[in-house]
Amino acid sequence: MRKFILIVFLLCQFFSFGQKPKFDLVQWVNPMIGTHKMGHTYPGATAPFGMVQLSPDTDTIPYAVNGKYNKDVYKYCAGYQYDDPTIVGFSHTHFSGTGHSDLGDFLLMPTTGKLQLNPGTETQPEKGYRSKFLHANEKAEPAYYSVLLDDHNIKAELTATNRVGMHQYTFPKSDEAHIILDLMHGIYNYEDKNVWTFFRVENDTLVTGFRQTNGWARTRTVYFAMSFSKPIESYGNKDYGKAQVYRGFWRKFDQSKNFPEMAGEQLRAYFNFKTEEGEKIKVKFALSPVSTEGALANMRTEIPHWDFDRVKQESQAQWNQELSKVRAVLPTKDDYINFYTALYHTFLGPTTYMDVTGQYRGLDQNNHQANGFTNYTTFSLWDTYRALHPWFNVVQPKRNADMINSMLAHYDQSVHHMLPVWSHHANENWCMIGYHSVSVIADAIMKGTYTGDANRALDACVATARQGYYDGLQYYMQLGYVPEDKNSSSVSKTLEYAYDDWCIAQVAKKLNRQDVYQEFSQRAQNWKNVYDKSIGYMRPKMSDGTFKKEFDVLSTHNQGFIEGNAWNYSLYVPQDPAALIQSMGGNKKFVPHLDSLFTMHLPDEFFADTEDITREGIIGNYVHGNEPAHHAAYLYNWTNQPWKTQERVRMILKKQYQSTPDGLGGNDDCGQMSAWYLFSSLGFYPVAPGSEQYALGSPAVKEATINLENGKTFTVEAKNQSDKNVFVQKVELNSKPLTQPFLNHSDLAKGGKLTFYMSSKPRK
Structure with a gap:
């Protein structure tokens, strides 16, 4: 009898999934x-x-x-x-x-x-x-x-x-x-x-x-x-x-x-x-x-x-x-492993970069004292501005504020008067494009998690965005776009600069800096300058104002894009999806285009210049292993078919994340891939950091409670959760129905409960 009781007890310990885990959360991390x-x-x-x-x-x-x-x-x-x-x-x-x-x-x-x-x-x-x-x-x-x-x-x-x-x-x-x-x-x-x-x-x-x-x-x-x-x-x-x-x-x-x-x-x-x-x-x-x-x-x-x-x-x-910041109830053992390993991966970096005394080596190669903050390094910002730093604004806001202070210290020590682009160990690597420190700073200010001098931070963002010698910015400021014959990856740069400029405009508006708001609101519209209405795609433009003649929407080689193609980057206007959809012909044309991203078959020549690297994370022409389209599945929320966001997100979660050594469909990129997984598993995602709005998806958890640093808790519950029930029939915030597929950060920060009612059939 005692042996039987012991076996039952052990089975309950190991297989009581769907309940809050009884073991230390460390044991779910692989x-x-x-x-x-x-x-x-x-x-x-x-x-x-x-x-x-x-x-x-x-x-x-x-x-x-x-x-x-x-x-x-x-x-x-x-x-x-x-x-x-x-x-x-x-x-x-x-x-x-x-x-x-x-x-x-x-x-x-x-x-x-x-x-x-x-x-x-x-x-x-x-x-x-x-x-x-x-x-x-x-x-x-x-x-x-x-x-x-x-x-x-x-x-x-x-x-x-x-x-x-x-x-x-x-x-x-x-x-x-x-x-x-x-x-x-x-x-x-x-x-x-x-x-x-x-x-x-x-x-x-x-x-x-x-x-x-x-x-x-x-x-x-x-x-x-x-x-x-x-x-x-x-x-x-x-x-x-x-x-x-x-x-x-x-x-x-x-x-x-x-x-x-x-x-x-x-x-x-x-x-x-x-x-x-x-x-x-x-x-x-x-x-x-x-x-x-x-x-x-x-x-x-x-x-x-x-x-x-x-x-x-x-x-x-x-x-x-740290792992206890989110207490999740998940359907299976593998789900627990995937969830808490993803959470673990998001807490590996950025990394501490100072002694116990607060001393650290600065960008100017002199020693500095971090007063009142922890100095961090390893900023892979082209990757992490999208979801990792927004994730920190939910679960690690104090650390994220210190990371911003570290970025501002970098700016102070920079002879270029620029915020970091991709920096580590007192060095700037200048890797990838954009100036996405701006996005990280704006997101924290707009969500109220940065408590430092917001005007000083805005000044650093503006100075960074006005550096004419940086990566085609001089042409961007003169022409409203980066010309491909003067600077490569021109379309990607134009689109990402425009998004960062929108971030600056949002902070300027919040701080009542009207001159800055007007300047950068106008710059944020520059994405339109590389959109070719005649073909319905973003397209590289030359310095004489004409579009590049030799152009292939699927190719990634010398076509004006980086880690993507025209098909992916034509969806990159996170600051204004509604305007993008309208430009592309409204729901009637945009939805089939977005559908095809996930369903099309790429020819073998697509991989000719990649050494098979990008094959790992591809679904159709959607490359989850690279970042430019990480928001794409959520764009259906701005159309008349938001149920497709729910279907796509759950499909990506299932295909791109496994509890095995080869379980990531591409580089984790300093936690960005893992942050996407966590947000999406909880049922919402920051399409445009710099806004306090999250787009809703389809949660994979049964229930999860986020323990916020302000002492409040925010709980996500998915009723009727199952592998087949990926569609959302309705959503309630604190028992009140939401009429749009969006959630505000201010509501999350107040604490409360977000309830999804799941079904196997879409609500059309």
Whole structure:
């Protein structure tokens, strides 16, 4: 009888889906999702918005081979690919879900036996320090990762606080145990990426140093402090760089063994130990953007002890606190995994970029003090302005306000007087198009979540939008569009500039800045200048005022668009869908055009220039793996067929998100793909950030309660929820029917309940 009761209890614990989850929410997160194919996520240990991302790297792919771009490097934007059979080591900085990369700083690898300082290869790992591994012996959780390194019989465990990674290596008995520090390793390794590296053995357990790189970020310096739980027996290094022939008087010393400091372009160091069977050697590895002193202070503040399990538990408690911002009731186990992994992914970045003292490296390469805010970095704004930062305005408004303060600090330090475009680690990468810091700032001001000086923020937005030397803006301001013969991707730039200008106009109106409002309201209409009524598509225009003659609406190559084609971008007027629909001939013509986006078949030549990258996230001609059409499914709400939004959204959720390593239909793009999933699962989406309006869709949750920072709660309930009941019969806000498929942020912020009544048949 007792056995029967126990079985029933366990079944209730594991299979009571449709009820609020009983376990810690951490247990629903699977960091392996997105690590296969093109999701470009990493499985390692990190704290919420943490400065350290301690994760395994599975290969070392050069950016170029014989001077030519190596297409295989694209797979390793996060350093890890699920189908790789070997691990090179564990580095401390990673991007999550990007389509380009950098970082991979300070790789550690424990080994036994004969010392080998080269990484070896995937096919011959025994010729280097890398090791084979099996996924059966691998485990990934928020703030925890472990794996058995088969070639060395070492169990590696990782955890992390905000600024400190902690390693725990369980060794076999050995007189030849080593921990290798590879200062050459990096993700997207250019031949000349390392500018200089330095390390200093302070005593028999402490090592400090720094690394300067010239990669995607032109000039980046990261400092470290590394502490061992056991005294080092001996140590040494090897310099693989050209600088070793110019050492001069340093040749008076044997620098390769037990020499306490070393500098060079290409260094690898090793630290030797003797271990007993099952002995654990722990390593604390702290980072700083400012100094080794700062790194040491970060270590002593965040992990002043050697209790690995305590660090793991405390960091996972932080994750539970963040994940508890949304308590969802979902139909299946896979739904729980997808939902809370998406929530986890949205809280990986932007990342903290300052010491515990508040000091950080600024864009001007000087050290600054963050007064009254946390300084953040890793702003992939072309991606994240769409849904991630609007998501933060719902669940992380204080952090989002600090992110805006970080953007304004970037502006103050910029010689160009511009807000960030794509920035990380005190560098501006100038990646992608638009000036979408403007959208992030406007959305927070319009929704009342930014409590700083709104007029100062508006001034920074205006100055950014008036920089004539930036990416075709001089033509845009003169002609009302970017001409394709003067600047490539001209249509995409014109459309995105016009949207950002609309954002500026909304803030100016709110702040009663009428001159700015008039100027940017007019600029926001510039999308009309690249719309060709004769064919019904956006089309590149030349500097003489004529449309480009050689034009293919499906091609992505040299047609005036970026990460999309005319079919996708002709739907990009998020600030005024009603005007777009009218321009395209009203409901009668627009709805079939939008239908075809999801149903058409793309010819093989569409993929000719993509190296199969975009095949991952495509439904018809709708590319969910890229961002320009992320709002497209919601545009039916501005037509007479809003029920099609409900059908399309649920279809995308089902097809593009799975609870498997290859479960993301494209790069997660610093949380943008995951934020789309979360909004859409809750039944609403921010089509035009900068407005307080959300477009309604079809919720995939049974019920979800958002715990707002103002102490109120907002609950979404879907009655008659099922896989087939994707259509909405009616919606009530606090028991009052909504007459339009829209929700205002101000109503959400007040707290309350949004109730969807679901059915298998559309309400036409």
